[in-house]
Every structure is written in structure tokens, then in C-alpha cells.
Amino acid sequence: MREKLNDYYSVVFEPELLEEIIKVGTFKKIKENELLIDLGGTMNAIPLLLNGAIKIVREDKNGDEILLYFLERGDTCAISFASGFAKVKSRIRATTEKESEIIFIPLEKLDEWLIKYKSWRNFVIDSYNVRMNEMMETIDALAFMKMDQRLYKYLCDKALILRETSLNTTHQEIAYDLNTSRVVVSRLLKKLEVEGKIKLFRNRVDVLVF
DNA sequence: ACATTAAGTGATT
DNA sequence: AATCACTTAATGT
Structure with missing residues (x-):
């Protein structure tokens, strides 16, 4: 777990924080296509994605869903912070797009680390930013792009996140x-x-051409 | 061999 | 761009 954490996070977190993460976090390896959090579920931990890919989907009451964005190594679900603080119910669904390794941080550490570690604060703020931008891109695509462009963007995004040009999926999915x-x-x-x-x-x- | 699921297509709105 | 209705192709039992 330590090596895997260091792989990516050693540059973003200070050593003491890394130690704490190892101490209080729980490491989990999750298979492809597993449900991490569903609509209406509550978050009990903040995920740090070590590797793999996660798909974040919004769903309305009729069951119509729309993809919000993908998470990859080094990402965390920014929405989980909000859910974490306010202990509100999740308004999204997260599923693994491929086998992923994740460290879960207990919610209580959220506040504590915000004060204690500058790198954690930066990480949280940064994540919000990145997610916000991703979201805007999605909104733009939704509002201004035609279906064919959206489809192509979707394929490229997915190939990029999975680091795989060959996508195993059906037209229906x-x-x-x-x-x-x-x-x-x-x-x-x-x-x-x-x-x-x-x-x-x-x-x-x-995907042949990006 | 048969059933099931994925994908292709023309016509209509 | 969505829907219907139908065909064809691939795959599982």
C-alpha cells in the first residue's frame, strides 16, 4: 500500500500526511464494473484513487442517466467532500470502469487534516477546481455540441482515461x-x-484517431 | 439446433 | 435526433 500511495501522492502530500493516510486509510482493490456509491447512498469515506478509473453518473428519477466525468489516478470525487461534510445523500452514482485500487479515508479526518496539513487543503481545493472544470466541459458538450461530436469526445475521453484505445463496450452502454x-x-x-x-x-x- | 443479444437499416415524425 | 419495426450477425446453451 505504501509504495502504491507514493507512486502518485508522494509529490502532492507531505511525508507526515502520507504516514497518517497509511495509518487510518483502508486499501481496497475493486473489480471492474462495481458499484461504489449509488443514488441516495451516503458517503462514509473519501476515496483516493491510486489507479484504475471510475465513472461518475447523474441519474434522474425516471432512470435516465448522463455521464458527468471520469476519475483517474490521483483524483478523488470532489462531490464526496461535500457529501462528507454535510453528510447529505449522494446525488450521483459511481462505478468502476476497470479494476481500481483505492484508499478510503474516514470522514472524521477531513476537518482535522484541513487544518493540520497545507497539502491536504490544496488537494481538496484543487480537486474542486478540476472537477468544476470537467463539469463545465460536460455542460458545454451537452449544450452546444451535436451528438456526433459528443460521441467522439466520449470515446476519446474514455480511451484516454483507460489508457486503452480498444474499448470493450456495446452501443447500448x-x-x-x-x-x-x-x-x-x-x-x-x-x-x-x-x-x-x-x-x-x-x-x-x-479509437484510431484522437 | 435454438434462443438470446448486439448491431445494422429504412421509414416516419 | 428519436422511435418503430424489422433484419442480420454473433454468441451462448
Whole structure:
């Protein structure tokens, strides 16, 4: 656990904080496609993502979902801070996109570390910033981009986060993430393939050009 | 061989 | 861009 933590976080946290994280945090390895937190659930810990990828999805009461953003190594779910402080219910759903290793920090440490460690404070503020920007990008995409552009952006983002140009997914799953229908996704994917940007297979899409 | 699931397509709104 | 209705292709039992 120590080495894995150091891998990424040794540059962002001071040594004493790293020690504390190791002491109070719980390390977990989570398989692909596991539900981390569902709508209405409460957070009982702050996740620090060591590696892997997590998908954050918003869902309305009809069950329509829309992808907000992906988390990767070094990220944490900023929303979890808010949920953590206010102990409010989660308004998002988080699932692992691939096998991930995560350290969970107990909620009580949140306040304490904010005062105690400058690097922790920076980390929290920074995370908020990064997430906010990601969110804005998503809003822009939603508001101004056509479906075909959104689809292509989605594929590129996903390939980047997973560090894998070969995406194992179905048209239907993509449609859920973008909140559209499978038929539309199929047609647009076909178009992208003709343009030479991607290659299609059953249960798989290869991104050729970024 | 049959059922199930994923993907492709024309027509309509 | 969504929906319907249907076809074709791939995969599991």
C-alpha cells in the first residue's frame, strides 16, 4: 500500500500526511464494473484513487442517466467532500470502469487534516477546481455540441482515461452514458468508422484517431 | 439446433 | 435526433 500511495501522492502530500493516510486509510482493490456509491447512498469515506478509473453518473428519477466525468489516478470525487461534510445523500452514482485500487479515508479526518496539513487543503481545493472544470466541459458538450461530436469526445475521453484505445463496450452502454438511443449511437459510430476515426467490432470499439 | 443479444437499416415524425 | 419495426450477425446453451 505504501509504495502504491507514493507512486502518485508522494509529490502532492507531505511525508507526515502520507504516514497518517497509511495509518487510518483502508486499501481496497475493486473489480471492474462495481458499484461504489449509488443514488441516495451516503458517503462514509473519501476515496483516493491510486489507479484504475471510475465513472461518475447523474441519474434522474425516471432512470435516465448522463455521464458527468471520469476519475483517474490521483483524483478523488470532489462531490464526496461535500457529501462528507454535510453528510447529505449522494446525488450521483459511481462505478468502476476497470479494476481500481483505492484508499478510503474516514470522514472524521477531513476537518482535522484541513487544518493540520497545507497539502491536504490544496488537494481538496484543487480537486474542486478540476472537477468544476470537467463539469463545465460536460455542460458545454451537452449544450452546444451535436451528438456526433459528443460521441467522439466520449470515446476519446474514455480511451484516454483507460489508457486503452480498444474499448470493450456495446452501443447500448454508450447510449446510456450519453442519454440517447442505441440506434442513434449505432448510426453515428458507423459514420465515424467511415471517416476512419474508429473501427467497429462486436462488443468493442477501437479509437484510431484522437 | 435454438434462443438470446448486439448491431445494422429504412421509414416516419 | 428519436422511435418503430424489422433484419442480420454473433454468441451462448
